[in-house]
Amino acid sequence: MPSDGGPASASYRLRLDSRPLAVRAALAELADCPPLRALPSEDRDAAQILLAEILNNCTEHAYAGRSGPVEVALDLRRGQLSCEVADRGRPMPAARPGLPCPVLSLREGGFGWMLIRALAEELRYCHENGVNRLSFRVARTCLAAPDPCPCPRSAIPPESGCESAPRCCEGRTCSD
Amino acid sequence: MDLEAEVRGDLLVVRVQQERIDAAAAIEFKDRMRELVDTPAPRVLLDLSRVTFLDSSGLGAVVAVMKLLGPDRRLELAALGPVVRKVFRLTRMDRVFTIHERVSDAL
Structure with missing residues (x-):
């Protein structure tokens, strides 16, 4: 149920089931909802990618393939899109040192993690009364990965491309 | 998953007929x-022109x-849309694959 608002401000709420095909349908709906439609196409693409990764995380980790309710709230204010995703699945593991929040039951170095890290700002997580609540803003200008990376071209991740995807570097330094 | 394959010279062209991977x-x-x-084609080209969305699982x-192709055969990609291109760029997989603007560029 979209609420009204001009191009600079709009809100949208959606409740969905955590199974993959329901997530796919929800993402199609969200791609076309007023807050996303009001964004420039680059930011809209970023929002779609981010929402997909966060919702996949609910499916794969919070509910571990089971069916369960997920709620998405999108709010666009002054061209800035804020998102909150809530589920009633397993809590995320405790945050690792140096990471802002424990989104990261996603494997470090995995593609999902790289995308979230590149596209989200102010990522916050809390678990309260059985509810996982993850909020973030979509970075407005996606400056991630602009520079050449010193990682060897051969740094191809092993199985399914996770674990050791090039661990660089947000365009800066390379630890490996 | 609807995939259409065609051999063109040394190239196996696989067109993904679905919007989402x-x-x-x-x-x-x-x-x-x-x-x-x-x-047994030495090069495999994935035509992604119909694909509008790819997430980390698809990648x-x-x-x-x-x-799967092993060290002696190459997987190349063509016709990436904006979202697909962004996902490859942000994960730096654009440096791992040969990416063509159009399928015809790979022939």
């Missing part, structure tokens, strides 16, 4: 590709297909 489609994509790449599946 996402978490719901990744395993099927990989399984279908495994069947198709039995055709993982594409990487898995590349590994």
Whole structure:
């Protein structure tokens, strides 16, 4: 149920089931909802990618393939899109040192993690009364990965491309 | 997962006829590709012109297909839309694959 608002401000709420095909349908709906439609196409693409990764995380980790309710709230204010995703699945593991929040039951170095890290700002997580609540803003200008990376071209991740995807570097330094 | 394959010279061109390679489609994509790449072409080109969305699971599946081909055969990509291109760029997989603007550029 979209609420009204001009191009600079709009809100949208959606409740969905955590199974993959329901997530796919929800993402199609969200791609076309007023807050996303009001964004420039680059930011809209970023929002779609981010929402997909966060919702996949609910499916794969919070509910571990089971069916369960997920709620998405999108709010666009002054061209800035804020998102909150809530589920009633397993809590995320405790945050690792140096990471802002424990989104990261996603494997470090995995593609999902790289995308979230590149596209989200102010990522916050809390678990309260059985509810996982993850909020973030979509970075407005996606400056991630602009520079050449010193990682060897051969740094191809092993199985399914996770674990050791090039661990660089947000365009800066390379630890490996 | 609807994939269409055609041999053109030394190239096996596989066109993905589906709009999304996402978490719901990744395993099927990989399984279908495994069947198709039995055709012994030295280069495999994935035509992504119809694909409007690819997530980390879809990307993982594409990487898995590349590994499936082994060291002597190459997986190349063509006609990436804006979202697909962004996902490859942000994960730096654009440096791992040969990416063509159009299918015709790879022929």
